[in-house]
Amino acid sequence: MLYGAFKALVGTLSLCAIFPSAVSHAECPTDMVIVTGQVEHAPRKAIVKVQLIYPKGKIGESGDTTVEDGSFRIQIPFFTQSRAPFLNGSIPPEKCARKPETIVVSLVENDQEYDRVSLKRDKDFKKIDPSAYALRSEIMLHGPSGDTQTH
Secondary structure (H helix, E strand, O other): OHHHHHHHHHHHHHHHHHOHHHOOOOOOOEEEEEEEEEEEOOOOOOEEEEEEEEHHHEEEEEEEEEOEOOEEEEEEEEEOOOOOOOOOOEOOEOOOOOOOOEEEEEEEEOOEEEEEEEEEHHHHEEEEEOOEEEEOOOEEEEOOOOOOOOO
């Protein structure tokens, strides 16, 4: 019985030595999209939702934040690994090129959407460091105007 346990341990250690990245963590970084802006006529319980959209319309990471004093700032981290590693991470090669194409920002309150903006990562964002993309300029979202009257 002791011999069988020893044999299993040696076999496991041998596999780890031959294929070290099969048991190691992925080496792709986590990047971040930073969205900032203002809200005109912000509803009392307004929430800004951000959704990352990848090529071919694939829905990715999302998050939301509250509006404070008419402004918001939110950071959405995303994993850049686009292909799962196989055995030693090189067959097929691990790629760290996954990036969102579109960032959708919407202003909502109680399931009521008041405004929505679609932004392109390559046009509307700039890389501010090796792992972060920030808007080139703040966006403006519009809540319901205060002058709605019924006649």
